[in-house]
Amino acid sequence: MDKIMPNRLDRGFLKYQDEFEMKALEVLRSGWYVLGKEVSAFEAEFANYIEADYCVGLASGLDALWIAFRVLGIGVGDEVIVQGNTYIASVMGITINGATPVFVEPDEFYNIDVSKIEEKITEKTKAILAVHLYGQASNMEPILELCKKYNLRLVEDCAQSHGSKYEGKATGTFGSIGCFSFYPSKNLGAFGDAGAIVTNDSELADKVRIFRNYGSEKRYYNMVVGTNSRLDEIQAGFLRIRLSHMEELEEEKRKIATRYLKEIDNPNIILPQIRYNVTHVWHQFVIRVRNRNALIEYLDEKKIGTIIHYPIPPHLSEAYEYLGLSKGSLPITEEYADTVLSIPLYNGMTEEEQTIVIEALNSWR
Ligand SMILES: *Cc1c(COP(=O)(O)O)cnc(C)c1O
Numbered sequence: 252m253d254k255i256m257p258n259r260l261d262r263g264f265l266k267y268q269d270e271f272e273m274k275a276l277e278v279l280r281s282g283w284y285v286l287g288k289e290v291s292a293f294e295a296e297f298a299n300y301i302e303a304d305y306c307v308g309l310a311s312g313l314d315a316l317w318i319a320f321r322v323l324g325i326g327v328g329d330e331v332i333v334q335g336n337t338y339i340a341s342v343m344g345i346t347i348n349g350a351t352p353v354f355v356e357p358d359e360f361y362n363i364d365v366s367k368i369e370e371k372i373t374e375k376t377k378a379i380l381a382v383h384l385y386g387q388a389s390n391m392e393p394i395l396e397l398c399k400k401y402n403l404r405l406v407e408d409c410a411q412s413h414g415s416k417y418e419g420k421a422t423g424t425f426g427s428i429g430c431f432s433f434y435p436s437k438n439l440g441a442f443g444d445a446g447a448i449v450t451n452d453s454e455l456a457d458k459v460r461i462f463r464n465y466g467s468e469k470r471y472y473n474m475v476v477g478t479n480s481r482l483d484e485i486q487a488g489f490l491r492i493r494l495s496h497m498e499e500l501e502e503e504k505r506k507i508a509t510r511y512l513k514e515i516d517n518p519n520i521i522l523p524q525i526r527y528n529v530t531h532v533w534h535q536f537v538i539r540v541r542n543r544n545a546l547i548e549y550l551d552e553k554k555i556g557t558i559i560h561y562p563i564p565p566h567l568s569e570a571y572e573y574l575g576l577s578k579g580s581l582p583i584t585e586e587y588a589d590t591v592l593s594i595p596l597y598n599g600m601t602e603e604e605q606t607i608v609i610e611a612l613n614s615w616r
Contacts (some may be wrong), residue, residue, distance in 0.1 A: 252554065252607075253554075254554040254555070254556060255440060255554060255555045255556060255595050255604050255607060256556045256595065257556045257557055257558045257593060257594070257595050257597075258436055258597045259597050259599060260436065260440070260593070260599070261520060262597060262598060262599025262600070263440065263493075263597070263598050263599060264442070266496075266598060266599055267492055267493070267496060271338060271442075271489055271492060271564065272490075272493045274485075274488040274489060274492055275331060275485060275488075275489075277488070278484045278485045279485070280540065281484070283484060284483060284484050284485065285481050285482075285483055285484060286308075286464070286481050286482065286484075287484045288484070289485075289487040289488040289491065290308045290482050290483075290487040291546065292487070293306075293308060293482075293487040293488075293490050293491050293494070294306040294307065294308050294447070295309075295493075296444065296494055297431075297449070297490075297494060298449060298548065300414070300421075300494060300497065301414075301421045301423050301424060301429070302420075302421055302424060302447050303421075303423060303424050303449035303450060303451055304450070304451040304452075304456075305449065305450050305451070305452075305453065305455075305456035306448070306449045307420065307447060307448050307449075307456055307460050307463065308445070308446075308447045308482030308487060309445075309446040309447055309448065309459075309463055309480045309481075309482060309514050310444055310445065310446060310463075310479070310480040310481060310482060311432060311444045311445065311446040311480070312408075312410040312431060312432020312433070312434060312437075312446040313340045313343060313344060313432075313446070314429060314446055314463075314478070314480040315344075315430035315431060315432065315446040315447060315448045316340065316341065316343070316344025316345075316380075316406075316408060316430045317344045317345075317347040317348060317462065318345070318428075318448065318459055318462055318478070318480065319344070319406050319428040319430050319448055319459075320344060320345060320347075320348045320350060320373075320378070320406065321348055321462065322377065322428075322458040322459055322496060323377075323406070323427060323428070323455075324456055325345075325348060325350050325377045326348040326349045326350055326377055327348075327349035327350070327512045328349075328350075328375065328542070329350040329351070329375055329376075329377040329378075330350065330351045330352075330353045330373060330375040330376045330404065331345045331350050331351070331352055331353065331376070331377060331378045331379070331406075332352075332353050332355055332363075332368055332371055332372070332376060332378070332379045332380065333345065333352050333354060333355070333358070333363070333379075333380040333382065334354070334357050334362065334363040334364075334382055334384070334404075334584075335351070335354035335355065335356055335357065335383070335564055335565070335566060335581040335583075335584030336357045336361060336561070336564055336583075336587050336588065337382045337384060337408070337565065337567045338560070338561060339359055339561070339568060339570070340408070340410070340432075341380060341382050341408045341410075341565075342565040342571065343570075344408070345380065346379070346571075347427050347428070350377070350576075351375075352565070352571075352574070353371050353373075353376070353567055354565075354576070354581055354584070355367050355368055355371055356581055356582075356584055357384075357584060357587060358390070358559050359524055360387055360390075360523075360524055360525070360526050361385055361387070361523075361537065361587070362381075362382045362383065362384055362387065362388075362389040362390065362391055363379075363381060363382070363390075363394070363560045364583075365389075365390045365393035365394055365397075366393075366607075368393075368394070368397055369397060371396070372401050372403075373447050376401065377403060377404060378403055378404035378405065378406055378573075379397065379398060379403055379405050380406045380407075380408055381394055381405060381406070381407050381408065381425070381426070382407075382408040382411075383408070383409055383411060383412035383415055383422045383534075384411060385395045385410075385411055385531075385534050385535040385536075385537050385560070386411050386412055386415055386438065386525070386531050386532040386533045386534035386535065387412070387415060387523075387525065387526065387529055387532075388412060388415045388416060388417035388422045388529040388530065388531075389417070389422075390417075390526065391418075391425050392417075392418075393419075394425075395425060398426070402427065402472070404427050405426025405427060406426055406427060406428050406429075406430065407423050407426050407428070407429045407430065408427060408430050409421055409422045409423040409429050409430060409431050410430065410431060410432035410434075410437060410446075411437065411438070411534035411535070412438075412532060412534065413431065413437065413438045413439040413497070413532065414438070414439075414497060414501055414530075414532050415529065415530055415531065415532040416529060416530045417528065417529050418528050418529075418544035423449045423455040424449065424594060427450065427452060427455060428448050428449070428450045428452075428455060428459075429444070429448065429449040429450070430447075430448055430572060431446055431447045431448070431449065432446045433447070433486070433490055434446075434448060434535040437534065438500070438501070438504070438532055438533075438534050439490065439491050439493055439494060439497065440493065441489050441493075442485075442488040442489050442491060443483070443485065443486055444486075445482055445483070445486045445487075446482075447474065447482070447488065448478075461474060461475065461477060462475065462477040462478065462480075462605055463477065463478065463479075463480040464477065464481060464521060465477045465478070465479060465480055472477045474517070474616075484584055484589055488497040493562055496512060500533060500598050501532055501590065503599075504532065504596060504597075504598065505531075505532070505533060505596050507533070507536075507596050507600055507605055508533040508536055508596060509529070510596070510605060510607065511596070511605070511608075514609045514613075515609055515612050515613065516613055517540075517612055517613050517615060518596070519540055519541070519542070519615065519616070520538050520539070520540055520612060520615075521538060521539035521540070521590075522538060522540070523537055523538065533596060535560055535593040535596070535598040536561065536593060536594050537551075537591050537592065537593050538591070538592050538593075538594060538612075539587070539590040539592070540590060540592060541589055541590060543559075543568070543590055543592055544587070546592065546615060547609070549615050550594075550611055550612075551616075553607070553611045555594075555595065555607065555611055556595065556609040557593060557594055557595070558590050558592075559588075559591060559592060559593070560589065560591060560593050561591075562588055564581065564584045564585060564587075564588045566580065566581060566584070567585070567588075594608055595608055596613070
C-alpha cells in the first residue's frame, strides 16, 4: 500500500476528471483567458452558494485579505484584532497595508476566544479579522456585538471555511467583507492560485473590482493605484465544476471526520471539538498530543503522513520580529503550535485508508 498522505489532490482531480478535462479544452479553445465569462459565472454562482450579494474573483486568498483592508481604508496607525494561532497570511493581509495586528488567544475550538477581545481594543482598533480556522465557524454573535459597540469593521478569513455556517448563516457574510482562497488544497480548490471576496455592500464590491485590475473599470482610465489580482478563466471554470459538487464533497469529508471522532480512542490524543451552533467543514482534522514528535515518527513508520498547522505562530516568526512579541506572550497559541497535528482527511480517501489511520492512532502508546 502507498503511503497515506495528509492530502491527495490527485484524488480530487480524478473524481471529476472528465468534467475538468472538457472545461480545460473549452477555455483553451475560447480564445479568452483572464476575467471573462467563466469568471463572471463563477462569481455569480459562488455568491449564490454563500448567500452573499456580490463576489469578486481575485488571484489568491492573500490578495483577498489585503485588498479587503485596503478598500476599507485600514492602514498605517490602525490596529486589527486577529487570533494568534492563524496561518501567517491572515496577518500579512493586515501588515501589507501598514496596519498593526493585535493578537488574541484562541478558544478550545481553535478560533478567537471572544472573552479576550475586549481587553485588546484601543483607540486605534479599526477592525476584527475573524478566521474560521480548520473549517469551523467562529463564535460570531459576541464578535458582532463588539464590532457594534466599538464601531469596528468585521473582515472574515474564510480560506478554510467554504460553506461552514454559524446558526445557519455562511461564514463570509457576517461582516463587511469575506475573504476566500481557492488554493488547490482548500475545500474549494482550483488547480493553481485563486481567491475571491464576497460582500453585501455594492460600493465595496465595485472598489475591489476596480482595484484588482490596476484601478480601472474602463481600459486605460485608472481611478486609483490598484494591483493586478485577476482571476483566470481556466481556474474559474474548474472552480465552477468543483462548486457544483460542493455538497457531495462536503458530505464526504464530514463522513470521514464523524468516523474519526467516533472511532479514534486514545487517552493521549485530544480530538477536535465542534461548537453546538456551527457546522464544521473539516478543512483539517486537527488533534493535539503532548509527545508530538514521537507520534509523527510512529505514524511515519506506518506510512501515514501528517502535517502541522502551524508549528510557528505568526508572532514568533522571523517576519514579525519587529512587533517585539517574545515567547510566552501568547501561551495558549504557543501550546497549540507545540501540540497540534493534522491527520489525513481528504476527498477520495478510501475507507481502508481511514481504518489504517484510526488503528494506528489507537495503538499508539
Ligand atoms: C490559505 C490561507 C490563506 C491564504 O490563501 P492563499 O490563496 O494561499 O493566498 C489565508 N488565510 C488562511 C487561514 C489560509 O488557510
